[in-house]
Amino acid sequence: MAKKQTKQKSIEENLWESANKLRGSVEPSEYKHVVLSLIFLKYAYDRFMQRKNELIADGKGAFVDQPVFYNAKNVFYLNEISRWDYIMENAKQNxxxxxxxxxxxxxxxxxxxxxxxxxxxxxxxxxxxxNKLAALLDVINDIDTLKDPENDLIGRVYEYFLAKFAIAEGKGKGEYYTPKTIVNLIAEMIEPYRGKIYDPCCGSGGMFVQSMKFIEAHHGNKKDISVYGQEYTNTTYKLAKMNLAIRGIANNLGEQAADTFHNDQHKDLKADFIMANPPFNQKSWRAENELVDDPRWKGYEVPPTGNANYGWILNIVSKMSANGMAGFLLANGALSGDGTELAIRRQLLKNHLVEAIVILPRNMFYSTDISVTLWILAGNRKARTVEQNGKTVKYRNRENEVLFIDLRQWGEPFEKKYIQFSKEQIAQIAENFHNWQREGYEQTYKDVPEYCYSATLEEIEAKGWSLVPSKYIEFKSRDEGVDFDTKMKELQTEMKDLLKQEEESRKELLNLFRELGYGLE
Incomplete structure (x- = not known):
């Protein structure tokens, strides 16, 4: 008899099981920080030893204890007590x-x-x-962190742990992690090739990491991008610094973890690209008498105290350069809020800043199953010619238009209950968006029912300045051309077949019990 093969557990699963054994002494939300810092030490050691061996092979063994020979290659120099082999030698010590x-x-x-x-x-x-910590060290010790440098080990583990924590802590309580598939879509749409990139709520730095991967994929130069960000939670701020440092990405995340609204650490920044996933529908973000005269609201009404959505929008607008682009996520409610939100939204549209509104599918996030909106803003929507990564791109004047895109039926399943975009889908969405932006769009872009529509400001004003895509995109009636009488007869036949099968299954079950000597009468 052939022995049944068991599925090999992934690195993430093994780490989770080991970290989960610390449950008795560590809060669930702390697990990821415990594990990721240890993975960092293991990764730093593997890179250190790789560089040390290179120096020896090149006849430069005399310099193996000189930090400059490591730092020059974006490798961290490790003192003996910082090396992983030293930690493992002492793993069982008190x-x-x-x-x-x-x-x-x-x-x-x-x-x-x-x-x-x-x-x-x-x-x-x-x-x-x-003992449990030693067991966790043993698991991490078995990881070859250099095996697949493009697979973003820390990012993978962080994402996996967030999924587990979102379940363990309950929806709405865990941190939000922006899935790579969404970050990739944003990057492909706003194209951050050169300049300053900013994220006002950068989490673990995922937006920056994926932006750099975008540049590499399009054969750009990572040195042409400067990274600026801010993060409120201290432990997550440290994770972001670690995540970027491990990849050699220079950054300015401020002097410390801080609230973007109350302690803006980039007051004078004008960014060329902004990517963000702010907390959805953040309550009580300011008191009635706080931030009333903040310069970030200049030209707009002061965002309401009960929801920070429009505070985030105006913070982003204030940080955009004259030709800047922004892509950020918000809960769908921001598309149609009334009162102060309506007044701000109307002014954003009149200022010609809103480029596109994209509705995303549900179940794209680990910590919430709601559908959310991707907003694309642009500082200069007039006709102009731009040199972009060695290519000349001609943009048309789009000041009096907004592109609406509905992606709720897009995506493909992964890990059973979640949805992600394929690379082909991201390329298709981005191409359609860029066709609409550029000269000659009449030959390359078309409004497509149930997918996209280019609306004029006059149409949007007529709809009360709502940015809900379904108010503009044509949706065909699902009932057209349906023969209801035929359909009902088909359903009736199917129901009879199901009931017949159920009765036959019931008889077979009763007969089985009788044969076993257990009558059910």
């Missing part, structure tokens, strides 16, 4: 948590680009069970 803290502190001290990126005196304060 003071292993203290040694991990010292390792992280030393790495940060020896590598200026890591300032503010790593946890400080973190592990020794968690009260971790020594």
């Amino acid at each position: 003071d292993i948590a203290i040694k991990i803290d010292k390792a992280l502190a030393t790495v940060e001290k020896d590598n200026p680009t890591l300032r503010g990126a790593l946890p400080s005196n973190y592990y020794s304060g968690l009260g971790l069970d020594r």
Whole structure:
């Protein structure tokens, strides 16, 4: 008899099982920080040893203890007490948590680009069970972090853990993680080739990582992009710093974790590209007497206190350069809010800033199943010619139009219950958007029922300045051409067949019990 093969567990699954064993002493929301910092140390060590061996092979063995020879290749220099082999040698010792803290502190001290990126005196304060921590170290020790450098190991693990935490902590309580498929769509639409890129609520830095991958995929130069961001949660701020540092992405995330509204660390920034996924429908983000005269609202009404959606929009608008582009996510309610939100939305449209509104499918996020909206804003929507990554692109005047796109029926399933866009779908959506933007669009772009529609400002004003796509995109009646009498007869036949099958199954079950000597009469 052939032995049944068991499915090999993924790195994420193994890590989750090991981290989950710490449940007795660590809050669920802390797991990802515990694990990712250790993975960082393992990754840093693997890269350090790889570079050290290169130096020896090149006859430069005398320089293996010189940090400059590592930093020049975006490799972190590691003191002996920061190296993974030292940690594993002491994994079973009672003071292993203290040694991990010292390792992280030393790495940060020896590598200026890591300032503010790593946890400080973190592990020794968690009260971790020594044996369970040692077991977790063993699992991480088996990971070859250099096996597939393009597969974004930290990002994969972070995303997987967020999915688990969203379930463990309950919807709405966990952090929001922007799936790569959405970030890739935003990048393909706003095309961040060159200039300053900003994310006012950058989380673990996923927007920046995927932007750099966009540039690489389109054969651009990563050195042409400068990264600016801000993050409110201290541990997530450190994760972002670590996530970017590990990839050699220079960044300015502010001096510390801080609230973007109350402590804007990039007051004078004018960004060429803005990508963001702000907290949806954030309540009580300011008091009635706070931020009333904030310069970010200049030319608009002050955003309402009960929902931060329009506060985020105006923060983004204030940071856009004259020719800037922004792509950000909001809950669908922002498309049609009344009162102050309506007044701000009307002014945004009159200022010709709204380029496109894209409705996304449900179940794209781990922490919420709602459908959300991708807003695309542009600072200059007049006819102009732009040099873009070695190509000349001619844009037409779109000031009095807004493109509406409905993607609710797009996407493909993954991990059973979630939806993502395929690479081909992202390319198709972006191509349609760019065709609409550019000269000669009459030959390349067409309004398509149930997919897209280019609306004029006059049409939008007639609809009360609503940005709900279904008010503009044509939707065909599903009932047209349906012969209801025939349909009902088909359903009736199907129902009779199902009932007949159910009765036969019931008889077979009764006969089986009788044969076993258990009558049910």
